[in-house]
Amino acid sequence: MFSPAPSNGPDANPVTTPRAxxxxxxxxxxxxxxxxxxxxxxxxTRAAQDDPRPVVMAAPAAWLRENGRWFRDGLKGxxxxxxxxxxxxxxxxxxxxxxxxxxxxxxxxxxxVAAVDAVSLLASRRLDLAARETAxxxxxxxxxxxxxxSAARRRWAVRSAPSAxxxxxxxxxxxxxxxxxxxxxxxxxPGEWLVEWDDETHRFRLAAGLADHGLVPRGRTxxxx
Amino acid sequence: MGQAHADAxxxxxxxxxxxxxxxxxxxxxxxxxxxxxRYSPCVAMxxxxxGREGLLIDMTGGAHLFGGEVALLTDMTRRLAEASIPAxxxxxxxxxxxxxxxxxxxxxxIAPPGKTREALAPLPVPALRLAPEDVRLLTRFxxxxxxxxxxxxxxxxxxxxxxxxxxxxxxxxxxxLGVEPEILEAVRPPPAWRVWRNFLEPVIDAAxxxxxxxxxxxxxxxxxxxxxxxxxxxxLTGFRVDGRATTLTVSLSLPSARAGHxxxxxxxxxxxxxxxxxxxxxxxxxxxxxEPLNAVQSDLDRGLDGDQALALAGLLDRLGARLGExxxxxxxxxxxxxxxxxxGRRPAGEGAPPPAPEAPGLPERPLLLLDxxxxxxxxxxxxxxPPARFTWRRVTHRVVRAEGPERLSAEWWRPARRxxxxxxxxxxxxxxxxxxxxWLFREGLYGREDQIEQRxxxxxxxxxxxxxxxxxxxxxx
Numbered sequence: 135m136f137s138p139a140p141s142n143g144p145d146a147n148p149v150t151t152p153r154a155x156x157x158x159x160x161x162x163x164x165x166x167x168x169x170x171x172x173x174x175x176x177x178x179t180r181a182a183q184d185d186p187r188p189v190v191m192a193a194p195a196a197w198l199r200e201n202g203r204w205f206r207d208g209l210k211g212x213x214x215x216x217x218x219x220x221x222x223x224x225x226x227x228x229x230x231x232x233x234x235x236x237x238x239x240x241x242x243x244x245x246x247v248a249a250v251d252a253v254s255l256l257a258s259r260r261l262d263l264a265a266r267e268t269a270x271x272x273x274x275x276x277x278x279x280x281x282x283x284s285a286a287r288r289r290w291a292v293r294s295a296p297s298a299x300x301x302x303x304x305x306x307x308x309x310x311x312x313x314x315x316x317x318x319x320x321x322x323x324p325g326e327w328l329v330e331w332d333d334e335t336h337r338f339r340l341a342a343g344l345a346d347h348g349l350v351p352r353g354r355t356x357x358x359x
Numbered sequence: 360m361g362q363a364h365a366d367a368x369x370x371x372x373x374x375x376x377x378x379x380x381x382x383x384x385x386x387x388x389x390x391x392x393x394x395x396x397r398y399s400p401c402v403a404m405x406x407x408x409x410g411r412e413g414l415l416i417d418m419t420g421g422a423h424l425f426g427g428e429v430a431l432l433t434d435m436t437r438r439l440a441e442a443s444i445p446a447x448x449x450x451x452x453x454x455x456x457x458x459x460x461x462x463x464x465x466x467x468x469i470a471p472p473g474k475t476r477e478a479l480a481p482l483p484v485p486a487l488r489l490a491p492e493d494v495r496l497l498t499r500f501x502x503x504x505x506x507x508x509x510x511x512x513x514x515x516x517x518x519x520x521x522x523x524x525x526x527x528x529x530x531x532x533x534x535x536l537g538v539e540p541e542i543l544e545a546v547r548p549p550p551a552w553r554v555w556r557n558f559l560e561p562v563i564d565a566a567x568x569x570x571x572x573x574x575x576x577x578x579x580x581x582x583x584x585x586x587x588x589x590x591x592x593x594x595l596t597g598f599r600v601d602g603r604a605t606t607l608t609v610s611l612s613l614p615s616a617r618a619g620h621x622x623x624x625x626x627x628x629x630x631x632x633x634x635x636x637x638x639x640x641x642x643x644x645x646x647x648x649x650e651p652l653n654a655v656q657s658d659l660d661r662g663l664d665g666d667q668a669l670a671l672a673g674l675l676d677r678l679g680a681r682l683g684e685x686x687x688x689x690x691x692x693x694x695x696x697x698x699x700x701x702x703g704r705r706p707a708g709e710g711a712p713p714p715a716p717e718a719p720g721l722p723e724r725p726l727l728l729l730d731x732x733x734x735x736x737x738x739x740x741x742x743x744x745p746p747a748r749f750t751w752r753r754v755t756h757r758v759v760r761a762e763g764p765e766r767l768s769a770e771w772w773r774p775a776r777r778x779x780x781x782x783x784x785x786x787x788x789x790x791x792x793x794x795x796x797x798w799l800f801r802e803g804l805y806g807r808e809d810q811i812e813q814r815x816x817x818x819x820x821x822x823x824x825x826x827x828x829x830x831x832x833x834x835x836x
Contacts, residue, residue: 168795171726172836187667188711202727202834206690206702209726217711222678222687233678240674242667294836296794297760306762307790310836 181245213336400549455535459486480506561638589614597639725833763787796835803827
């Protein structure tokens with residue numbers, strides 16, 4: 135019924151896979167408030183890349199109270215202008231999964247992202263099915279409190295990482311850096327990557343390591359001793 | 360009428376009395392008026408004369424749908440009796456004559472077309488909707504029935520009374536006879552596009568309503584499409600057996616005349632929200648607001664073709680119907696430098712916000728904004744420098760890198776809501792040892808804004824120290 139996820143070559147990197155390689159449901163676990171903000175940035179840019187249609191982001195009101203509300207000026211920095219982002223605020227988790235599924239099935243959106251805590255296996259399977267059927271990226275942002283089973287095809291753990299020095303100011307923080315760990319995936323080995331936000335191309339790129347020894351072959355950094 | 364309570368009690372000691380509740384009367388009349396829309400889209404409430412409230416239904420050209428006037432009144436009488444609502448009904452050529460017949464008519468309350476004059480003649484004068492003092496005056500002249508008035512020359516009639524009264528009398532007479540038109544003010548503007556179903560057995564649950572809706576939607580869609588219109592606002596009305604109406608309305612973001620979509624949006628809104636009571640025996644689906652259904656043009660700027668725009672509008676309708684129209688939105692810019700005031704929500708149904716003028720290169724902003732800001736205890740190396748360490752939500756962070764300050768002045772032109780005045784904010788972008796980035800600000804400037812004047816109860820002013828405070832306002836990734 136479905137074509138299987140295109141087999142990427144051995145050198146392919148799941149962080150920077152093209153749009154077609156992102157079939158199915160993915161999960162991003164953010165650690166702490168900044169990690170969750172990072173997971174949101176990663177998910178939104180992943181869903182919006184290479185597609186001019188709007189991106190749906192849904193969150194329950196409680197999540198927005200705890201982690202902060204969407205901030206227009208900051209999201210613009212991710213390359214998401216006002217009209218690109220369709221925001222949904224709900225009272226219950228169940229409504230979020232329904233809204234996400236509707237959004238994917240309408241084929242009117244580039245991708246969908248939602249912050250949810252409790253997801254049943256059945257609900258996540260439905261989302262995965264909808265995401266594969268419509269070939270749209272769909273990511274769930276989850277909190278570390280509820281590590282339960284879901285049908286997600288990839289599971290990312292997102293942490294903020296110390297930035298490189300600002301090019302013009304030694305004291306100032308540099309571009310946003312995230313440490314991305316692929317902790318679960320079907321048919322791909324796990325790995326860990328350090329990515330840096332590129333303000334000009336509006337996407338994440340692999341960051342050079344601290345010792346600046348360039349990119350490790352096959353896109354995987356070796357854990358420094 | 361018009362008797363004092365004590366007098367009435369004296370005359371009849373066993374009298375049962377209840378205080379008048381005009382508001383609740385009006386409410387009940389409104390509910391009944393909405394129910395009466397099952398007979399005609401134009402139903403007016405007549406609440407001008409307290410104690411004699413009633414409904415005026417414009418049945419022009421519609422009585423035959425119910426099998427003629429006799430059958431219509433029989434049907435109405437039966438339904439109202441079943442709902443145990445006492446009623447007196449009449450039909451006539453004019454609203455005034457029907458009003459008179461319903462209240463004062465003896466046995467035949469149907470005035471056949473063209474026989475209004477004959478039907479009105481035996482009725483007493485108060486049937487003309489006159490003020491009580493005018494009625495008293497007429498009785499004193501010996502004019503007891505409308506027939507007596509009709510026999511008099513018209514020109515003299517107006518002159519016999521002082522001031523307005525004469526004119527009112529002639530106008531009421533003319534309205535009753537249909538010489539002067541009377542405009543009925545409908546409780547709801549009658550929708551131009553509506554479809555109907557009556558059932559033999561009342562529908563009592565949402566599943567039944569869904570069946571009816573699936574049946575009604577194609578008819579309405581066909582009607583709209585024939586006129587080149589698309590519904591922007593839909594109403595599904597159920598007429599209950601107990602003489603009330605229940606309505607479910609929903610708005611659409613683009614005019615639509617597709618049956619499947621109309622039915623789906625109403626279903627997402629939740630058919631269970633219809634209060635069916637003991638069942639409904641008729642349902643109406645109407646397009647309350649409709650707009651011309653233009654061919655959808657491609658939106659070349661955004662690279663969306665017509666199908667895309669339609670698909671998006673359909674999605675927004677379904678989301679808005681189930682979650683509420685305010686729950687789905689875009690962010691749009693507002694005229695303010697203060698972060699919490701610089702953005703607003705724009706319901707997605709109103710379309711994407713117009714492109715805003717590009718703000719002059721703002722420093723980097725957080726992705727998530729804490730609103731309201733949360734208090735932070737911070738330790739700064741210099742009084743007006745960036746924090747060296749700070750504690751937020753019980754966790755202490757050591758600042759490794761910091762950028763700032765970015766100074767934002769308080770909006771002094773806004774009236775202060777808090778007792779303390781708004782102060783200047785110095786924003787810092789800081790990063791701790793683990794790479795977590797935050798947006799903090801210090802409210803208040805040392806040396807200039809760290810004291811306020813407080814007045815005690817005696818009005819004596821006293822200068823108190825009001826040191827600058829630290830707040831957490833946002834989170835970067």
